[in-house]
Amino acid sequence: MTFVSDLIEPERRTPVAMDVDICVVGGGAAGVAAAVSAAQCGARVALVERYGFLGGTLTTVSLGSICGLYSVKGREVTPVVGGFVDQVVRELDQLGGRGETVHWLKTASLPYDLFKMKVALDRLTAIEGLDVMLHSLVVGVAKDGEHLTHVLVETREGRVAIRARQFIDCSGDADLCARSGAPFDLDLENLQQPTAMFRMMDVDAEAVARTDRAALHQHLERAVNDGLDLPRTAGGVFMERPGLVHLNITKVSIDGAAPHPLSSRELTKAERLGREQVLLYERAFNQYVPGYASARVLDTGAAIGVRESRRILGEYVLTGEDVLGLARFPDAIACCAWPMEDHAAGRATRWVWLEEGGHFQIPYRSLLPRGVDNLLVAGRCASADHAAQASIRVTAQCFAMGEAAGVAAATAVDQGCRPADVPAHELRHALQARGAIIETTP
Ligand SMILES: Cc1cc2nc3c(=O)[nH]c(=O)nc-3n(C[C@H](O)[C@H](O)[C@H](O)COP(=O)(O)OP(=O)(O)OC[C@H]3O[C@@H](n4cnc5c(N)ncnc54)[C@H](O)[C@@H]3O)c2cc1C
Known part of the structure; x- marks a missing residue:
């Protein structure tokens, strides 16, 4: 500042x-x-x-x-x-x-x-x-x-x-x-980049279950090839309950670097950029990923996720x-x-x-x-x-x-x-x- x-x-x-x-x-x-x-x-x-x-x-x-x-x-x-x-x-x-x-991948986790x-x-x-x-x-x-x-x-x-x-x-x-x-x-110089997490509702649970990380990556790469500037094409999808998923997929940087995690000004920019990215991913998922054709963003986290x-x-x-x-x-x-x-x-x-x-x-x-x-x-x-x-x-x-x-x-x-x-x-x-x-x- x-x-x-x-x-x-x-x-x-x-x-x-x-x-x-x-x-x-x-x-x-x-x-x-x-x-x-x-x-x-x-x-x-x-x-x-x-x-x-x-x-x-x-x-x-x-x-x-x-x-x-x-x-x-x-x-x-x-x-x-x-x-x-x-x-x-x-x-x-x-x-x-x-x-x-x-x-x-090669691991396991517990949804909540x-x-x-x-x-x-x-x-x-x-x-x-x-x-x-x-x-x-x-x-x-x-x-x-x-x-x-x-x-x-x-x-x-x-x-x-x-x-x-x-x-x-x-x-x-x-x-x-x-x-x-x-x-x-x-x-x-070497900080991990943050993510604006979001949830999507009205997804087709069965189609989502059939789409593993590798398939998701391919669908999102297609979106990038068609001109959608997605910062990340590999990410996590966790089913919270049927029809509702968490997505760990945005990645926010400012001039190519992680925003300063202790600067209110940079965090302000990061929060706004994160929300714009979420809209872009909503489009990409609707158009390119099976099971998301009528899905909508329910919400983002209350704050951007600093790693x-x-x-x-x-x-x-x-x-x-x-x-x-x-x-x-x-x-x-x-x-x-x-x-x-x-x-x-x-x-x-x-x-x-x-x-x-x-x-x-x-x-x-x-x-x-x-x-x-x-x-x-x-x-x-x-x-x-x-x-x-x-x-x-x-x-x-x-x-x-x-x-x-x-x-x-x-x-x-x-x-x-x-x-x-x-x-x-x-x-x-x-x-x-x-x-x-x-x-x-x-
Ligand atoms: C985008 C993202 C995705 C992730 N995905 C996963 C995942 O899928 N599964 C998983 O297990 N882990 C995941 N992680 C990692 C993991 O969730 C966090 O690293 C972990 O929860 C950190 O816990 P913590 O208690 O150390 O800190 P935090 O969760 O950061 O908690 C710190 C708390 O301190 C409070 N606080 C800070 N400063 C002050 C202050 N001055 N006065 C009072 N309160 C203050 C904050 O409000 C906050 O509640 C993810 C992290 C991020 C950022």
Whole structure:
């Protein structure tokens, strides 16, 4: 953003609205998992979310299916994530919002109903010890040396502070870490490009089921050859219910590059470009893809889907070599079998696959930012390089990282220590007792 001049704001007195053990910033997959898990360990927790519902990318952007739950060998599907995500799936089940596992490319995922996911997360967070604040944006911090003392939150009643002993950054963009002075990487030259997700209604379910990714690609390439300037001809279609599909197919760039994910001006352009692309795809699907002749766009997500922004430089930076080498760590807190899925420039997505049926582990140190002694991070902004982030950013791993951060923060509160001093073996045992999957046969 360019500035016209400066304004000196008057000094202000900010009321402290809450004094809790743990404050979690961001109510996406990682944040909900962190907050619920910490509260289930007995901590008093505040969860602060800027939108009016929980779920982050899952519900704001609207995805259609949970990726990262399984490792896949042929048709054989083995769960690699358990624990908190099982609570989510159970709640969805009770609401009738859970789909059947679908196989696609060399992987598999679990479809969900978008609205019911919002309700499931409302219900899971309605527990003793957890205070959820929606419509509340974290805008600053107060520190004492390397120790965070408060976050500053803009609410509908004005600015308030929340005091806590431990903090967890699940903002996806590492807002809290950045405001606290923790080091991060933001590689604007190499960022994944965002997508405006949309849903189409009145599709012919049977024809859609017969059109696999390869066939879809061919139909959309025909549209491009006929002059429709589609940015992408390979993408995902997930059936939410008969006649209603989610499409992961647009790809938004500005002058060939990913929009700056932290610039309001560039995000404004990106949102508008995304909606224009959706109209173009509606035309392409109507004319070229079987099953969509009378289909219409129902809606777009509430916000464009940003895949990558700040990545924390923590005590360990997970790398693409770790992913492909199926790395194991003594302080592992989660497993991941998802390929590196890079939405780089061009009409295709770059997939880099792990050995079939294999998985790697995510270490606890990737949740520990440097330079702030009572702060954890979880989710897509955890400590990983660009290549590894392209794998661990999917929803199931964000749930798993969030759960680990929540349990670790609660342990740090109990033991009166820094998260970095929580013994990794104790954390692993606590996670396994909750159903988390950490050790599976390679
Ligand atoms: C277009 C797209 C398609 C994808 N497709 C799939 C898919 O099909 N399946 C899959 O499993 N994964 C998919 N992913 C990846 C995955 O959904 C996300 O990476 C994951 O959900 C991220 O979870 P998170 O909790 O780390 O962050 P987010 O989901 O980004 O959540 C962060 C939350 O923090 C809130 N927040 C941010 N800053 C503040 C602040 N300052 N104050 C208060 N609140 C704040 C946000 O509003 C948000 O709710 C996709 C991602 C994108 C972008």
